[in-house]
Amino acid sequence: MRRRWPRVCAALVIAASLTGVFVGAAAAAPQKLTICMGPGAFFYIIHYIAEGGGFFKEEGLTTETIDVPSGPAQVAAIMGGSVDVGPLGLQLVVQATAQGGDMVAISAGYNAYPITLVLSNDAIKKSGIARAMTIDEKVKRLHGLRLGVTTPGSGTDDMARIIFKTRGMDPDREVTIQPLGTTDSMLAALQQGATDGFFYTSPIPELAVTRGLGQIMIEPLTGEVPEVKGVPYIILATSHATLEKKRPLMLAAVRAYTRAMQFVREKPDEARRITRPFFKAMDEAVFNAAFDKYATGLPAEPVITPDQLAKTVSFMNLVKKSPVSANYDDVVYPDLGREAAKQILAARPADRSGNVMTTAARPSNPGSGLGIVIWQIVVGVLLLGVWEAAGYLSESPWISRPSLIAATIVHWLFGDLYIHVATTAAEMGTGLVLGTVFGIAAGLVLGRSPTLAIILRPIIFALYSVPLISLAPLLIMFFGLDMMPKIVLVTVVVFFLIFFNTFAGVEAVDRDLITSLQLMGSNRREQFQKVIAPACMAWIIGGIKIALPYALVATTTGEMLSARRGLGFLLSEAASQFNTTALYAVLFILMLMGLIVSEAATRLEQWMLRWRHAAE
16 A cells, blocks of 8 residues: 555645746746845845745746946936836935926835945044044045045935035045046945045945954944934835836835835844845955845835925935926826825734834734744644654654654653753853853954954954854863863853854944043943943844853754763764654754754843833
8 A cells, every 4th residue: 555655745845836837838928027126225224025935936027137337327228218116215206306307205115314425544544533533523524535426416425525515625625526436436436545435335344344444433324313203215216107118017106116015024033034146245344234124114014195295305405506396296196106005014003114124113913923923833843744644654763653743752861851951041041141252242342442353353254264164173172072162162152142242242333322421520431331231232132042052052062062061062973873753852952952042032122121112
């Protein structure tokens, strides 16, 4: 009887394949959406999630992306009809419309103005500028410098000019504004000393910092530039001609964006994972810091409001030579966003800023509770049932069965399983505590000592670039086969993750608050207690959440290489004996530990940041 099952399964697979072929042939062919995009940046997170999360595909779209160097080039491509849509600056749509161009905004994309100023190390030394200074003092000290932008009339050019004009200065006399074009050109110019700094968005400023080329001196996302507060940066735009000819296609694109907004709001960790491949070359800690920083400006709904347009026009009138005015109905076509929001968001409320809510401010999920738990149990039981049946019917020794795995775990419970679990937990917990303490201390010290950070930066990144698992043989030689080499390995792994997050948290502290405390006569201890520690806490907790699963992986890996006790030892022993049932049993215990660790991290975050939740 069992010998017939492979034939039956093969027949079912063939039948399913043929069914898929006929269904696919009968289905409508996907529609092609042509998109023009600027260089990769974090303000495109919604677009990246729509693409990487498969939301364009779910809306029946296949996308073709055309890379262009700047916003004005995107406007030209859209108005010329060579592309369908493009995520670009709302001010570009206003400007094009004011000049009689055929442009219209159809969806929100990024609701904050994120253009950062990076200065070279020589320029910082020459100007005497420091992060702790007020924005007014910083702008005054930029006198005589060469500052790069992408192209004239772009968002970077507007940012360069507005910080001077709003302070009564002429940017063309105060500094030399250099159109440098692409991001590669900006980084090359900074490295070669051909420019003193540039205006751009993440991740380019972070890349300049990590390469030791300079430091971020002006960061609008921290609120230090009042001129850009409430000004949206990115919207999804098309032309009236394209909208008229391809309205269903445009609606599908807006629906994909709306699904991405809903997704990042409800599953921020999964959204982070989907975005990560778009920044493959970026250091993990730098990516996480930039993602968290930019998450505050992500829209919660696709409709661009009249207030956002009004603030954009006010912003433009601060820098444009000729006054700019805009009619909402001419610049924005809100119907697609309203339709998509009604169909997808189901009237879920956003916060007052129109941005993605934090976890604390997010309303409860109507699908959560007992119903979800029941469905999770049902799905789990079904999967186990399929596995049990497959193991029973198969003649393969590698599949095993859940019933045998459960029996093995029960048998171990009456043996020495507790010793192995306790060993792994002790190694992981000790290394986690040590790595966290050292990482926080180093991050705080270097974050508060820019000179020391610059001196130690090459050493830190050189050590971080070493595959940490390669340290295991050396640690065994130093500390033997007991718990100590695993504790040291976990400590090293955790240290770097906590250090980079803490360092980024200190760097992101609002320097105006520290300056205010200094003016009131506060000392460094009071500044730390009242500003730096609360501001860094979210970054540190984020680092701990990231470090927890890595700590478990490092512990298990170290035990697999050399140990007499621990779950990694059990795993290695089961594999060496080709005992798949025991191997699956250890993996199940490790998964259970991972779930417990993840839940503990969430509870820790809620407890440590309870003051912030109460304030919100």
